[in-house]
Amino acid sequence: MAATMKLSTLGYAASMLSTGLLDEQFQKLLLLQNKSDPNFVAETITLFCEDGEHTIGELTKRLDKQCVNFDEVAAFVHKLEGGSASVGAKRVKNTCIQFLEFCKEKSRDGCLKTLDTLRVVFYEVSGKFKDMLQLEQQQAEATK
Amino acid sequence: MFDLVISDVHMPDMDGFKLLELVGLEMDLPVIMLSVNGETKTVLKGITHGACDYLLKPVRIEELRNVWQHVVRRKFSNRETNNNLDFCKEYSKNPTTDSYHGLSQVTSGSSDQGNRASKKRKEPHSEEEDEGDDNDAHDNDEPSGSKKPRVVWSVELHRKFVAAVNHLGIDKAVPKRILDLMNVEKLTRENVASHLQKYRLYLRRLSVVASQQASIAAAFGGRDPFLHMGAFEGIHNYQPFASSAGIPSFNPHGLLSGVGAAAFGLEDLAPSKAIQCASSNGAVSHCMGDTNKFHIANLQEKNQANLAQGLTAPLVQPQLQQKWIPQETSDLSSFFSGSALANTMSGTLQRVTSSSFPPVELLECTQIKVGAHSSIRIPSASSGLLERSVGLSPNLQDSSISQQCAIPIDDGFSVNKLPLHIPFVDVSTTKLDASFVVPEQDMDQKGKFPERVTVLPYESLIAADRSKCGTRSSGSTMLLLSDTGRHSKYLKFGVASNSRHGMDEMVNGSFNYNGGASVPEQNDVYDFGISKLQGGFNSSSCSFDGLLNSIIKVENDDVPFADNDLGCELFPLGACI
Numbered sequence: 001m002a003a004t005m006k007l008s009t010l011g012y013a014a015s016m017l018s019t020g021l022l023d024e025q026f027q028k029l030l031l032l033q034n035k036s037d038p039n040f041v042a043e044t045i046t047l048f049c050e051d052g053e054h055t056i057g058e059l060t061k062r063l064d065k066q067c068v069n070f071d072e073v074a075a076f077v078h079k080l081e082g083g084s085a086s087v088g089a090k091r092v093k094n095t096c097i098q099f100l101e102f103c104k105e106k107s108r109d110g111c112l113k114t115l116d117t118l119r120v121v122f123y124e125v126s127g128k129f130k131d132m133l134q135l136e137q138q139q140a141e142a143t144k
Numbered sequence: 145m146f147d148l149v150i151s152d153v154h155m156p157d158m159d160g161f162k163l164l165e166l167v168g169l170e171m172d173l174p175v176i177m178l179s180v181n182g183e184t185k186t187v188l189k190g191i192t193h194g195a196c197d198y199l200l201k202p203v204r205i206e207e208l209r210n211v212w213q214h215v216v217r218r219k220f221s222n223r224e225t226n227n228n229l230d231f232c233k234e235y236s237k238n239p240t241t242d243s244y245h246g247l248s249q250v251t252s253g254s255s256d257q258g259n260r261a262s263k264k265r266k267e268p269h270s271e272e273e274d275e276g277d278d279n280d281a282h283d284n285d286e287p288s289g290s291k292k293p294r295v296v297w298s299v300e301l302h303r304k305f306v307a308a309v310n311h312l313g314i315d316k317a318v319p320k321r322i323l324d325l326m327n328v329e330k331l332t333r334e335n336v337a338s339h340l341q342k343y344r345l346y347l348r349r350l351s352v353v354a355s356q357q358a359s360i361a362a363a364f365g366g367r368d369p370f371l372h373m374g375a376f377e378g379i380h381n382y383q384p385f386a387s388s389a390g391i392p393s394f395n396p397h398g399l400l401s402g403v404g405a406a407a408f409g410l411e412d413l414a415p416s417k418a419i420q421c422a423s424s425n426g427a428v429s430h431c432m433g434d435t436n437k438f439h440i441a442n443l444q445e446k447n448q449a450n451l452a453q454g455l456t457a458p459l460v461q462p463q464l465q466q467k468w469i470p471q472e473t474s475d476l477s478s479f480f481s482g483s484a485l486a487n488t489m490s491g492t493l494q495r496v497t498s499s500s501f502p503p504v505e506l507l508e509c510t511q512i513k514v515g516a517h518s519s520i521r522i523p524s525a526s527s528g529l530l531e532r533s534v535g536l537s538p539n540l541q542d543s544s545i546s547q548q549c550a551i552p553i554d555d556g557f558s559v560n561k562l563p564l565h566i567p568f569v570d571v572s573t574t575k576l577d578a579s580f581v582v583p584e585q586d587m588d589q590k591g592k593f594p595e596r597v598t599v600l601p602y603e604s605l606i607a608a609d610r611s612k613c614g615t616r617s618s619g620s621t622m623l624l625l626s627d628t629g630r631h632s633k634y635l636k637f638g639v640a641s642n643s644r645h646g647m648d649e650m651v652n653g654s655f656n657y658n659g660g661a662s663v664p665e666q667n668d669v670y671d672f673g674i675s676k677l678q679g680g681f682n683s684s685s686c687s688f689d690g691l692l693n694s695i696i697k698v699e700n701d702d703v704p705f706a707d708n709d710l711g712c713e714l715f716p717l718g719a720c721i
Contacts, residue, residue, distance in 0.1 A: 025202040032205070078154050082180040085201040093180075 012132040021125050026088030042133055048087045049126040055080045056119055063112055073111065074103040080118075091121040146173060147215045150199075153179035153186065161193045165300065168194045169328070174214040178203065194300055225296060295335040301328060305339060314347070 010030065016022040033040040055076050062073050081096035083089075095118045102110030149167050153160035164175050174196040179186065182200040190198045196214040199207055297305070308325035309317040319337040326336070 028202070028205060075154065075156065078180065082152070082154075082201050085180045086203070088202065 012128070012135060016125070016128050016132075021091060021128060022088045023090040024088065025085065029086070029088060042136065044087065045129045045133060048083050048089070049129055051083055052080055052092070052122050052126060056115070056122060059115055059118075063108065063115055068106075068108050068111070070103045070106050070111075074100055077103060080122075089122075089125045092118065092125055095121050146171075148211060149173050149175040150178055150211070151175060153177055153181065153190070161189060164190065164193045164195055169300065174218045176211060176214065192299060194298065295331065295339075297339060301326075301331075302339075304328060305336070305343070309340070309343065314344070 010027075013022060013026055013030065017024070017026070029044060030041055058076050059073060062068060062076075077096050077099045081093055081100070084092035084096060095114060099111065099114040099118060102114055149171075151160050151163050151167075155163075160177060160179070164177065167173055167175055175194065176197040176199055177190040177195040178199045178201060180201040187198045196218075197211070295301075304326045305322065308322045311325060312318075312321055317340065319333045319340055322340065323331060323333050323336045
């Protein structure tokens with residue numbers, strides 16, 4: 001079962017990789033899964049998606065104000081950057097890096113613009129992740 | 145309980161670096177930092193705070209596979225440190241190997257062993273921090289009464305020390321108060337006291353070096369105020385010399401003894417045969433406090449008499465506690481430009497080699513390879529740093545010559561061990577380079593070794609010799625300086641190559657003292673990373689380099705990586721901050 005799951009996931013991951021949505025870190029993530037923790041990848045990805053959404057929500061809220069606390073914003077972005085790097089979400093990570101630059105410069109406009117980009121890339125990868133998980137689940141059920 | 149800590153850098157409740165310090169100090173665990181931010185300055189910050197390693201996110205499996213090595217290394221170094229009771233012994237083992245170096249060896253050794261499987265550690269979910277490799281901040285406190293625990297003066301510890309000293313004021317800083325301010329457990333008053341002594345010497349040396357710089361280049365000679373004979377004590381591998389032309393490092397015992405031997409062999413020393421430390425009588429007076437000094441004084445008194453015989457039984461002796469490091473055959477690259485003195489020195493040295501040398505004991509420690517050193521270099525370039533052991537030519541072998549005098553290279557602490565039996569050419573007469581810096585080497589034990597050896601310029605030695613020739617008769621003419629009074633001459637040899645070597649060594653393992661100079665104090669692997677003096681002492685840079693060097697990069701062995709070890713989520717996203 002684990003093997004099947006991996007295969008389908010890998011297939012999906014391959015497509016994401018080719019589009020540049022993910023990088024090879026994701027493959028490594030997949031490799032970490034084993035018998036003792038069969039849901040590792042699924043949990044990790046889910047966690048990433050949820051966390052990311054929460055972060056983006058927070059960022060939107062904070063950047064909405066006129067007076068932005070860039071340190072806080074940077075902390076959130078940093079957190080998302082770390083998470084995305086670990087999962088292999090390349091574009092999200094790169095966007096976060098850009099975001100951090102703007103935070104350093106304390107440019108609200110820059111931040112807002114990057115936040116938009118971030119939102120786009122994030123939901124893109126997050127959507128794909130969810131599809132992948134669904135696919136796996138279906139396969140898992142199918143093989144039962 | 146736990147063996148390793150892996151901690152993120154950015155965390156909401158606490159700064160990762162702070163946690164690193166705390167865990168390192170209190171729990172003495174290796175700490176590995178983790179972050180998505182791989183900027184050099186952040187990594188550097190991690191290192192200086194004592195991290196064993198710094199991983200970048202996304203973390204790769206291969207990197208994690210090797211994490212256990214940090215634990216093993218730490219355990220090894222702990223064990224070693226505990227076993228090494230005294231500094232002397234440690235240093236004497238191999239002057240060029242400072243603890244840091246030793247640690248590297250240990251590490252590589254450990255990785256070669258088959259410990260891997262047993263050492264694999266499952267990283268706990270809670271992240272812990274790794275203690276920096278270099279920074280073995282643990283004070284090994286062995287409660288056993290007989291053994292003296294070795295204190296590793298890590299960067300952290302030293303920083304606290306310096307902060308405490310600055311807070312109290314260098315004049316008012318007493319070990320007890322410093323200890324209280326530092327508030328580091330397991331640190332004894334004695335540890336602080338010896339460290340303080342070294343630090344003071346180091347500072348003194350710095351100031352002297354700075355002031356002497358110009359004068360050194362111009363004229364060697366004059367008294368070198370720096371010769372802190374007091375430096376005999378505890379020689380620390382301070383590299384302050386960046387600019388000092390030649391910091392004499394000498395082992396008071398050895399030196400004086402050696403000097404006596406060398407100088408004494410010749411009767412001529414009357415005028416000033418005594419080898420004088422750093423060209424200044426004042427320097428000698430420093431020694432006074434020391435038994436050796438006394439000895440030297442005696443020596444001087446006896447110069448004339450002794451000279452005839454070559455001397456000095458009183459001299460040499462016993463004080464040599466240090467081990468002589470066989471000098472490398474490289475030439476003495478740096479010499480004091482003591483002009484006449486140097487010449488004398490070389491001449492005498494040569495002579496010594498050729499002739500039988502009566503004072504065996506004297507020469508015992510000093511085996512200065514005078515050889516055909518044609519190059520005389522002013523120590524300024526390299527001297528300060530290098531203390532190399534100079535081996536006398538084999539001619540001097542004598543039964544009593546037990547060791548080769550090695551001029552300790554200024555490698556970290558290793559220098560400490562080297563006794564210098566280098567006859568010191570009196571600068572005063574010939575205006576030798578006065579930039580002797582007495583190495584502050586605190587030897588916990590009795591031996592204090594001069595850190596640096598000043599080298600007399602070859603030419604000057606020759607000249608001196610020539611001048612003496614007339615007066616001298618036979619054989620042992622180790623007349624170094626025929627100067628006016630008795631001076632204990634101190635020959636410092638800085639071997640250029642040594643210095644370089646020393647530098648490398650230093651870099652590998654020395655600690656840098658804060659405050660602009662790095663004083664390598666390394667006891668454990670960490671020690672030091674600092675730099676051996678490179679011209680200027682830059683504590684932060686030196687230490688960083690040293691630290692970097694000391695960071696042992698995990699080698700990607702084929703360690704079977706059991707997935708089970710990573711059962712837990714490697715990077716729980718929730719914790720990714």
